[in-house]
Amino acid sequence: MSAPARFDRGHTDDLMSFLAASPSPYHAVANTAERLEKAGFRQVAETDAWDGTHGGKYVLRGGAIVAWYVPEGAEAHTPFHIIGAHTDSPSLRVKPRPDSGAHGWRQIAVEIYGGPLLNSWLDRDLGLAGRLTLRDGSFVLVNVDRPLLRVPQLAIHLDRTVNEGLKLDKQRHLQPVWGLGDEVRDGDLIAFLEQEAALAAGSVTGWDLMTHPVEPPAYLGRERELVAGPRMDNLLSVHAGVAALTAVAASGAPLTRIPVLAAFDHEENGSQSDTGADGPLLGSVLERSVLARGGTFEDRARAFAASVCLSSDTGHAVHPNYAERHDPTHHPRVNGGPILKVNVNNRYATDGSGRAVFAAACEKAGVPFQSFVSNNSMPCGTTIGPITAARHGIRTVDIGVAILSMHSVRELCGADDPFLLANALTAFLEG
Template sequence: MTDSGQFNSELMAFLDASPTPFHAVQSMQQRLQQAGFVRLDESQPWQLQPAGRYFTTRNGSSLIAFVRGTAALPEGGLRLIGAHTDSPCLMIKPHADLYAHGYHQLSVEVYGGALLNPWFDRDLSIAGRIVVSADGQLRSRLIDFKRPMAVIPSLAIHLDREANSDRTINPQNDIKPILLQGGDSSLQAIIAEQFMAADEQLVDYELSLYDCAGATLSGADSQFISSARLDNLLSCFVGLQSLLASDASHTAVLVCNDHEEVGSVSAVGADGPFLQAVLGRICGDQLDSALATSLLLSCDNAHALHPNFPAVHDAAHLPQLNGGPVIKTNVKQRYASNALGAALVKQLAGRCGVPLQSFVARNDMGCGSTIGPISAAKLGVNTLDIGIPQLAMHSARELTGASDPLRLVTLLTAFINSVAPLCVIAD
């Protein structure tokens, strides 16, 4: 795809359709099946064919899709792209209903390193997964109210004169969304009324709140994309579109893990066995030799220069929105990039006309991390951390450049289809 406007329209539709990791995986699965990818069941044997296109999911929140290339694995290597499906948010606790001073509120838990201030005074909806029982059988179901259901109002400035100079938020006491005024209803009853049959019982749920405002182009010249969950559903969509453009000459794999924002230690996270298990089925006894000639591009958004806070950046590393994808490096291995992977990607970017930028954190400040170092350590595969620059990371709503998503697709597609080996010759 060469039309940035068309691509961004599809990207924004994907973001709006994916309020939770479960919905993101469902959205990706639909696009894969429409493109002819075959769903594989982990509990069954796999019969993979050259040039075959496949995908599998785990927990409904992590997905691996791949094209089985025609080139021999040890020579061609694996073209791996990684991202994550989760984003910082407010998740609803199992015993959700709170009643105080005539209001029905919700008890929530902070998922990941969320910026809490932006969650106030927004129209919030509810989405996620429920498990219901009927006739002795359990069924899981995705739900999304798709309309404003709750709000966390700010305290008036007259009652909090220090709000603009010294405001702190207690995550236990201060972020209880208001769901209703009066009445004796429950969240379970509200769910049942809209999403369940009369003979069904609600057994459990995994639900979160999200900003109802949809993704949109922003700025006087529509130079920006404003949306929730850009970190890191943008990378999931970019990786998916790149995989769909595979010419099947090399084996290409897209992994989108859940639970990155809380450390990745789970059955479906990058520090779990999901990717290694799938690669073992793809490669068989050639896995170790294939990994030795492979490259993983860990795609997760990067910290763009904030014009109001330039001092928080290293003066020589100032990524700009709409300046191109960013290679992220960190000597403490918070990012997995090294010179070998960076040289390969820079060569590819030069060939396809994609500008690149660099990010290194200040020595006196920490930085985030990604699935890159975790996956590199689990697999022993050369890994590069790369991503599109954005502002307001971990907010209820984030901002990125409208030109950069298609640039990253162009680069990742070139990476997947490149005939060049994924290695640098040592003198």
């Protein structure tokens, strides 16, 4: 086994900056693309013809990005080593007619995206971010990263039983306030965002907007051994994936596999979109890469058959206050290294051969890893892993980092685990 990886808080510092700068999937892929560009990757358009030259390339579509690095001498049937992740997180998203209000309060109409811990959105200072679509079809990113909105909780004096069980009506109780006024004026929010983005009045005709907490990520704990922050599920994996891909591309080491990062949108609501893992994006990119290198359908089949994907997503660390909710023999701990996620009913895609692949990568990197399986009495979540395996016929392994407070506005992980994950992913991409 190689010498154990040295803990590098510089990686975690950078993760915290990435989280803070990525309040929406669109910002996450823009920041990922910027890092790829600095590493020498170049964007290719899906509407253009592709060439088979070596080097780093990426495709950006909405809230998804797929990047790959073709080493010199790669043949048409060279297989792929893929890191899969997702850019979206549960949130409150703005409705088509956003301007609302009652009783002298001006409010924003929002819809629940994914499966958030609803109570974690109460009494938080929230900003607003996302994508504005202009009349010519172009997009502009917007980020109001200051206290703008708030979902006020009902005082205990008006709900004396609240501490016996909080029940929130998703339609009535989660509409944030953002000002005062008796008159609801259609167009107010979009006019405000046009000003924030320095756009001409009336130029915005469409939007994809979501709220986000403005409190920045932070270290906590006696030894600063923990990190609290938003959207770790699953930007932690996106950040580790781009760090691994750019490190492998820059190393100059000979590669027998084509390393790939695929970061999808819409995992939190089923992945069924043109930018989700159940859409055609990844398969199209991989197949076009084969064909651009002079390959045939036979080469594509050979490449896919020998390819492997690590589906990297956060998982559950053992909770000290609810240990009985976990499997009694599987208690993943924070800062114990990445987790290998297993479910025999294929909610995760890992099997024995996949375990061997991940174990080899961790051994090469000198990184410890842990196993996760759900308590038999608890329904198991799922990931893009089974979708990737079924849609593309590519062997897939589900892994990730163990965290607490998953799907909360503010999640919690170990300060060393992001670096350990990135090291394991780098070793995997190296082949």
